[in-house]
Amino acid sequence: MADDPYKILGVKKEASADEIRSAYRKLAKKHHPDLNPGNKQAEEDFKAISGAYDLLSDTEKRAKYDRGEIDASGAERAPQQSWRQYADAAQGERYAYSTGGAGGADFEDLFANIFNQRPRGPAKGHDRHYSLEVTFLEGVSGATRRITLPDGGTLDVKIPPGTEGGDTLRLRGKGDAGMGGGPPGDALIEIHVAAHKFYxxxxxxxxxxxxxxxxxxxxxxxxxxxxxxxxxxxxxxxxxxxxxxxxxxxxxxxxxxxxxxxxxxxxxxxxxxxxxxxxxxxxxxxxxxxxxxxxxxx
Amino acid sequence: MITFESLHITGLDEAELGRWIEASWVRARGTRGAWQFDEVDVARIRLIHTLRHEMEIGEPAMPVVLSLLDQLYDLRRNAARLNKALATLPPEARAAILERLET
CATH class of the missing domain: 2.60.260.20 (Urease metallochaperone UreE, N-terminal domain)
Structure with missing residues (x-):
């Protein structure tokens, strides 16, 4: 930081120690990064402000700077683990406003719409989507194909005669398990049909x-x-x-x-x-x- | 585990920190004289120290300041959770949400 520390704090060359402290305090209140989380500009500004204050609040350093013996560079304060780094992370839950809970209640409040639309009672499980490529003749005449699921299980898919590309087969109850005693979701299998050599x-x-x-x-x-x-x-x-x-x-x-x-x-x-x-x-x-x-x- | 002696925060006095702990601004484990802090608590003590002494915010105003700050960070953590959840959605779903947000 090579800018003039007097300018950064907005004080005159002959400002008293009190004036400098007061100027710093005013700027810190506005630009402190913990009070402006996620604002990069505030972070940069505050670095310059605290660097300038460190230099000018130290009588000896300030005198050396005024005599031109040192410049303003290297005066930046060593960064410390700041509050915002913790508060933005999971550790911040320790000081969560809502009695230190996991923030669940707040979250539902904030996104009330989403949560209100979620059925409370038993709910059907989510559908699962798969895609399956079959040969032309399998699409024409029908076939049974076994697909391997991501979880290692298998599913026998009965392809009815006359299945066309883009058709979706629904296997009832083969999706995700139901919630709160609801029925399981379905497996939806989108069929792709390969081209044939002569048909x-x-x-x-x-x-x-x-x-x-x-x-x-x-x-x-x-x-x-x-x-x-x-x-x-x-x-x-x-x-x-x-x-x-x-x-x-x-x-x-x-x-x-x-x-x-x-x-x-x-x-x-x-x-x-x-x-x-x-x-x-x-x-x-x-x-x-x-x-x-x-x-x-x- | 960090003790009061290993905090090394210039100008922090034990009686003052005691008041912060009593007011639940800082959550320490153990009792006076044998407090134990996690790193997050140390950052919290630094924050309060900065607010009190660098910015000269008076003790009576501190509950207001801290509660607003804590609510701000609650929101940020929740926004981050939502962000993370959205990132797991298929691209079409994310595009649909973005479209709604832009109108």
């Missing part, structure tokens, strides 16, 4: 694309389609184009509860595949008179 889901229907070869498309064929409930043979009619959609009734999300089963929508894609010499030779001498595949672009 997409819209509501209760599934959609997929199925590639067919040139020969299958032109001549027709029976092809095997994997559905969530197992393989199904599907007839590709002769002369099938890319983009042809077919519906396998009841092969989407299976029926459960009041919901009927959804369908599996199959979109056929014709793929040429490796073209051998025979195909090339055949196509070389082959025409489709009057057919323009880009007719629609005109």
């Amino acid at each position: 997409r889901r819209i509501g209760r229907n599934l959609h997929m694309e199925v590639p067919v070869s040139l020969k299958e498309a032109v001549l027709g064929a029976k092809v095997t389609i994997p559905t969530p409930a197992g393989d199904v043979a599907m007839t590709v009619r002769p002369g099938t184009e890319t983009g042809t959609e077919m519906r396998l009734r009841g092969r989407g999300v299976p029926a459960h509860g009041k919901h009927a089963a959804g369908d599996l929508h199959v979109k056929l894609n014709v793929v040429v595949g490796p073209a051998d010499e025979a195909l090339k030779t055949f196509l070389d001498g082959w025409e489709q008179p009057g057919f323009n595949p880009r007719e629609g672009l005109k």
Whole structure:
């Protein structure tokens, strides 16, 4: 602290010891950090004030300072364990205003609104929130998954068929214990469903694309389609184009509860595949008179 | 445990401290001549000594000053407890509370 101690205390150079004490007292009353807890500015100000007072209240030091033999630095008072450090900590409870209790009564008074809204009698326990990622097919067909709780316990979660991402399952009574004899809370499990390699889901229907070869498309064929409930043979009619959609009734999300089963929508894609010499030779001498595949672009 | 002899507070006299203890401004264990203090009590004695002698607050005014100070620190401790409790809430809950406080 290198500032002029006379200025800090607001006294003249020739001020008497009494004037200096009186000036210090006035400033200390205002800036003492124990009277201004949490106020950094007061703390800084008081450091300067007490440093200035320590220097000017000591006749010998004051004379040396006046003669320019010492400066004001180093005059700061060594910090002591202050009241506010204790009073702000748990030890301060010893001098709590409310008869030295744990401050509970005061606290309820202060936040009366919160405490009044808290039910007094038996209360249902808090709900617990979990999230669970399931595979696409588990979401479609349903499954039972066991989750491990933070406390080491386990919970069997029955995922009903047709569960979608964002659905929340409620397991009654699997949350926190009730209070005052109330029922336990629930476990709320938010489900996330992973994407599938080839199925997409819209509501209760599934959609997929199925590639067919040139020969299958032109001549027709029976092809095997994997559905969530197992393989199904599907007839590709002769002369099938890319983009042809077919519906396998009841092969989407299976029926459960009041919901009927959804369908599996199959979109056929014709793929040429490796073209051998025979195909090339055949196509070389082959025409489709009057057919323009880009007719629609005109 | 700290005794009167090991307090080392300049200008503190035993009779005066006795009055503070009788008035329950300071909570000492033991009886006169064999008082025992915790660190928090020593800080309390320093506080009262500062108020009485540096700020020259008279003894009759001290109960008012101390009761107001004690209530201030009760509030600060409770605010800190509330703060700590709020810090354990999920971020959405804290954001909701902050929003209410700002309106």
